[in-house]
Amino acid sequence: MSDSLERLYQAVLAAKDLDPAVSRTAKLFQRGPAKMAKKLAEEAIEVVIDAVNGNSDAVIRESADLLYNLTVLWASAGVRPADVWREMERREHLLGIAEKLPKSAVKLPKVSAPRVARRPIVALESRGLRKRH
Numbered sequence: 001m002s003d004s005l006e007r008l009y010q011a012v013l014a015a016k017d018l019d020p021a022v023s024r025t026a027k028l029f030q031r032g033p034a035k036m037a038k039k040l041a042e043e044a045i046e047v048v049i050d051a052v053n054g055n056s057d058a059v060i061r062e063s064a065d066l067l068y069n070l071t072v073l074w075a076s077a078g079v080r081p082a083d084v085w086r087e088m089e090r091r092e093h094l095l096g097i098a099e100k101l102p103k104s105a106v107k108l109p110k111v112s113a114p115r116v117a118r119r120p121i122v123a124l125e126s127r128g129l130r131k132r133h
């Protein structure tokens, strides 16, 4: 998966300065990070809705769109896939060490949860969800 995302990242870098009339990526770069973030959020919501509806084929398709839009946002933010892999490896390494420790040694101190004001939960429905361009 990391190879495929690395290739996609390179393709996004190669496309970002093309004519926005012919390249979706160039058009996203022209419109800026706020538009990129909006597209990413829309694709994430589509994945969530398809997963909740049990539509695994759509989850696969929308996940590919989600990864494309994430890659575009990384490129815009100056984040490289290797930066993300490094953070994932760091976490994997930490977990690996924790597994080797005796259980009592990895117990974390109890910290009381911060009190946060909660907003009402809004149900998501696929019905009526329309993309804005």
Ligand SMILES: N=c1c2ncn([C@@H]3O[C@H](COP(=O)(O)OP(=O)(O)OP(=O)(O)O)[C@@H](O)[C@H]3O)c2ncn1[C@@H]1O[C@H](COP(=O)(O)O)[C@@H](O)[C@H]1O
Pocket (backbone or CB within 6 Å): 008, 011, 012, 015, 018, 022, 023, 024, 025, 026, 064, 065, 068, 131, 133
């Ligand atoms: N990997 C992708 C990729 N994945 C998804 N998408 C596009 O993103 C769309 C998903 O967004 P939407 O569902 O919002 O699409 P839409 O409903 O047509 O709405 P709009 O995006 O047109 O507003 C898909 O329909 C694809 O057309 C991609 N567009 C480009 N790439 C790659 O990016 C590179 C650069 O391509 P260009 O952007 O075409 O230059 C190439 O390697 C491409 O293969």
